[in-house]
Amino acid sequence: MRIAASLAFAFVLTAASVSAQELRTYVVAGDAVPDSLTGQPGDAEKGRAIVANRTVGLCLLCHSGPFPEQPLQGNLAPSLSGAGARNTPGQLRMRLVDPSRLVPDTIMPPYYRLDRLQRVARAYEGKTILSADQIEDVVAYLMTLKE
């Protein structure tokens, strides 16, 4: 019971995952960011670890997915299973970088955006939730989720 509660809010206690860095510029085409933020393809295995980690990706706070080793998954959002069949890499990149471009009042946090935020805790100021490399890793991983 106690584990459940502290895990749910474990993201409270961890330091920022990404150090301050310049935001890379990217081009939006429709509902997608077609080009890799880093110019390189991401690493799907690293991406899985990011998604599964409650203090790094935070994804499982809200989403569920094919993570049998993770008993505590959220249901505020659709399952990530099949995300790679429903979306192109560019759509997934857009979804992560700034989900409000797709759903204006979404609760999904903007993982690679620094503007239009208020009262960000000092420890996270000027930092994106994920780095450009991490975004690419997560995109690569999500593209493996075909069903």
Next chain:
Amino acid sequence: MKRPGFGLTLVLVFAASFAAAQGGGDKRRTGYQDMSAALQQMADDETSNPGLLFVKAGEVLWKQPAGKANKACADCHGAVDTSMKGVAARYPAIPKDADKPVDLEGRINLCRTGQQQAEALKPESEDLLALDAYVTHASRSLPIAPPADPRLARVRELGKALFTRREGQLNLSCANCHDDNAGKKLAGATIPQGHPTAYPVYRSEWQTLGSLKRRLRNCVIGMRAEAYAYDSAEYLALEVYLMDRAKGLKIESPGIRP
């Protein structure tokens, strides 16, 4: 043009809203109702509820003279079950001769510094939590009844604005979780509607009793927003708003949380 089925829809909609009105239409749930049966039982049983240890400690403090005035709370107020009944249900309130509200802990500290001429008790200190728990316990099962003081309206509005404003690196508002997604799972935890009925609360994760402010602070930090100072106008405004939002719900303190 006649739309078949339109009339039927109207009837159904009317029937549904009528049924809701009959049932009071109140969809509010307290955190207690979301707890497991085991935790509910533990909270109900005065011998197993760990919060009751704080209530007992509060009773001792209540009767103990303190400060330069060497007076006990009991010297002015007598027994809690008469003098303090319903008091916790109507705080935060604006004290006489003041223009800003205080919550119950703030009120206790006003008596400490003003009447007893003692030092104010520190936030989350055992003594402050014990007195808070003891006085709040005298209102257990009574409905939350915020005062009608018109000066509170402005504070309540500020609280509502804070509750609905997105903040922090995760760009979430309190309302995103507690109004729009209550009942759903945030990882392992059921998101409660966020009513303040059970506070101060015993939390096993904390291994102690904690105030409502401590809970609010945890949520603010969870959003990766900058926590407010313990004595900030912001927490107080949120408390005022939350008590208004929970008007009529019964005090459950000391509650138990995992």
